[in-house]
Amino acid sequence: MGDESELYAFNYxxxxxxxxxxxxxxxxxxxxAVRIALITVAFxxxxxxxxxxxxxxxxxxxxxxTGEYFAAISNAETLSAIRLTLMTAAxxxxxxxxxxxxxxxxxxRFEFRGKQLLVTLIDIPFSVSPVIAGMLxxxxxxxxxxxxxxxxxxGIKTIFAEPGIVLATIxxxxxxxxxxxxxxxxxxxxxxxxxAIVLGAGGWQSFLRITIPNVKWGLLYGLVLCNxxxxxxxxxVSVVSGHVRxxxxxxxxxxxxxxxxxxxxxxxxxxxxxxxLAIATLVAKRCLEGRVAPVxxxxxxxxxxxxxx
Amino acid sequence: xxxxxxxLPGFGLTLGYTMLYLSIVVLIPISTIFFKAASLSWIQFxxxxxxxxxxxxxxxxxxxxxAGGLIDSVFGFVVAWTLVRYEFPLKRLIDxxxxxxxxLPTSVAGITLTSLYASxxxxxxxxxxxxVKVAYTPLGIVVALTFVGLPFTVRTLQPVLEDLxxxxxxxxxxxxxxxxxxxxxxxxxxxxxxxxxxxALAFARELGEYGSVVFISGNMPFRTxxxxxxxxxxxxxxxxxxxxxxxxxxxxxxxxxxxxVNGLQKIAGRRLMVT
Numbered sequence: 001m002g003d004e005s006e007l008y009a010f011n012y013x014x015x016x017x018x019x020x021x022x023x024x025x026x027x028x029x030x031x032x033a034v035r036i037a038l039i040t041v042a043f044x045x046x047x048x049x050x051x052x053x054x055x056x057x058x059x060x061x062x063x064x065x066t067g068e069y070f071a072a073i074s075n076a077e078t079l080s081a082i083r084l085t086l087m088t089a090a091x092x093x094x095x096x097x098x099x100x101x102x103x104x105x106x107x108x109r110f111e112f113r114g115k116q117l118l119v120t121l122i123d124i125p126f127s128v129s130p131v132i133a134g135m136l137x138x139x140x141x142x143x144x145x146x147x148x149x150x151x152x153x154x155g156i157k158t159i160f161a162e163p164g165i166v167l168a169t170i171x172x173x174x175x176x177x178x179x180x181x182x183x184x185x186x187x188x189x190x191x192x193x194x195x196a197i198v199l200g201a202g203g204w205q206s207f208l209r210i211t212i213p214n215v216k217w218g219l220l221y222g223l224v225l226c227n228x229x230x231x232x233x234x235x236x237v238s239v240v241s242g243h244v245r246x247x248x249x250x251x252x253x254x255x256x257x258x259x260x261x262x263x264x265x266x267x268x269x270x271x272x273x274x275x276x277l278a279i280a281t282l283v284a285k286r287c288l289e290g291r292v293a294p295v296x297x298x299x300x301x302x303x304x305x306x307x308x309x
Numbered sequence: 310x311x312x313x314x315x316x317l318p319g320f321g322l323t324l325g326y327t328m329l330y331l332s333i334v335v336l337i338p339i340s341t342i343f344f345k346a347a348s349l350s351w352i353q354f355x356x357x358x359x360x361x362x363x364x365x366x367x368x369x370x371x372x373x374x375x376a377g378g379l380i381d382s383v384f385g386f387v388v389a390w391t392l393v394r395y396e397f398p399l400k401r402l403i404d405x406x407x408x409x410x411x412x413l414p415t416s417v418a419g420i421t422l423t424s425l426y427a428s429x430x431x432x433x434x435x436x437x438x439x440x441v442k443v444a445y446t447p448l449g450i451v452v453a454l455t456f457v458g459l460p461f462t463v464r465t466l467q468p469v470l471e472d473l474x475x476x477x478x479x480x481x482x483x484x485x486x487x488x489x490x491x492x493x494x495x496x497x498x499x500x501x502x503x504x505x506x507x508x509a510l511a512f513a514r515e516l517g518e519y520g521s522v523v524f525i526s527g528n529m530p531f532r533t534x535x536x537x538x539x540x541x542x543x544x545x546x547x548x549x550x551x552x553x554x555x556x557x558x559x560x561x562x563x564x565x566x567x568x569x570v571n572g573l574q575k576i577a578g579r580r581l582m583v584t
Contacts, residue, residue: 120571235520
């Protein structure tokens with residue numbers, strides 16, 4: 001939705017100025033009644049499903065007044081949940097982003113057999129139900145399994161403890177960064193890197209000075225998406241957490257515990273923090289999309305370049 | 310092409326790291342579930358998988374995901390169409406908000422939708438006198454799944470609509486078609502692969518959804534228990550064998566949908582930009 005399309009829409013379909021404009025309508029625009037009807041339907045549907053819930057979170061959170069609200073978000077258990085959420089994201093996000101970079105480098109810079117299969121395998125966690133994702137780690141690392149028993153004997157508790165939460169989160173957010181980086185690295189192409197290498201730069205030097213600056217917005221975009229999911233994951237984490245109150249609760253889990261305790265105002269107070277995070281994510285995503293899109297667009301517009309290369 | 314690409318270093322390092330990390334995080338954990346399932350006898354497996362409670366859960370999960378996916382397809386089309394073709398106030402805000410279900414933790418969505426649709430909630434209080442109960446009924450599950458699946462249909466359709474060449478519509482109009490004919494015979498056929506892909510993605514996500522459903526459904530076996538909830542309840546009773554059997558069924562269905570979507574994208578020619 002660049003300026004051009006807005007201009008186009010204004011000139012030809014002309015919703016804002018339709019009343020004053022001559023009544024002839026372009027062949028590719030819809031009748032005014034249809035336009036108004038569809039826009040109304042879209043507003044009603046999204047209002048009901050997206051905007052009302054967001055408003056409800058904040059109203060429910062503040063129902064008992066700001067005093068209760070701030071008490072709810074600053075008590076020890078909430079802070080412990082916030083700490084675990086931040087820690088989980090701080091481990092999962094860098095790991096998955098570095099994986100995304102490596103995978104995108106291998107996939108977009110070299111030809112090898114089974115590449116398409118690799119791309120499909122990377123997508124697997126998207127199609128696994130969160131409950132099953134959590135369950136995988138219970139089956140793999142629970143105390144009754146060989147690995148779990150060995151770890152337990154050495155004093156390491158993974159399931160129903162923090163390591164399990166971190167692992168489940170890594171699994172769930174696994175494809176997010178790679179998914180963003182692969183098409184962008186593909187679109188940017190490898191000419192500049194080849195030039196750097198030919199001119200005598202080392203591999204790491206060319207990676208840090210050429211590749212990273214070229215894909216930095218895509219990298220940030222993947223990081224934002226990965227972070228939002230890492231901090232917000234509920235199902236998978238719920239299976240591996242074991243619900244040890246105040247010890248292995250992330251924020252989304254703590255919301256459930258408060259809600260099931262009938263502490264609704266507190267549940268919504270913690271929810272409001274997560275909702276703010278979601279809104280910040282959406283805003284960041286939109287700002288970055290403007291910077292990422294031209295790269296992808298360039299690729300689509302000039303297919304000859306790729307063919308010639 | 311091949312020889313020149315080898316100018317670049319790091320093939321062994323990055324592919325090796327990719328494979329190692331993929332194996333540790335995804336492949337090994339996924340394979341444990343199949344090993345665990347293989348340790349069950351056929352009779353054990355089928356008794357769990359075909360138990361009446363499980364059958365009721367499949368029916369509910371499929372029915373609700375189908376309904377949610379269809380609602381998302383219809384309204385997702387309306388939203389994508391208005392966002393691409395029309396100008397109206399708050400358009401940018403709406404475009405940004407469409408991704409909310411991606412970004413909002415599912416437990417937050419779950420408790421919020423439940424409080425809205427409970428009989429004393431903002432929406433539930435309106436529906437109650439009409440005899441419509443949403444929270445703690447299958448209808449509530451459909452509402453939660455519709456919320457969760459919406460971005461998939463909108464975001465799949467939007468780029469396809471943006472790329473749709475207006476020249477075809479102009480040609481149709483020149484040849485005497487009215488707007489409805491143009492829409493039905495020119496625009497709609499071009500959108501079929503994207504509509505199907507969007508539906509399949511939403512359906513797959515809705516089939517596995519747990520967080521937003523657990524609060525609004527009430528979790529009554531045979532009535533409002535979807536498959537992920539059934540797996541969860543088996544896990545909570547430490548019935549790992551039973552949970553595994555049902556999870557395997559769900560995984561096979563999910564992978565089939567993934568392959569189907571890949572096939573659809575190939576047909577539509579909008580494959581991921583990887584050669």
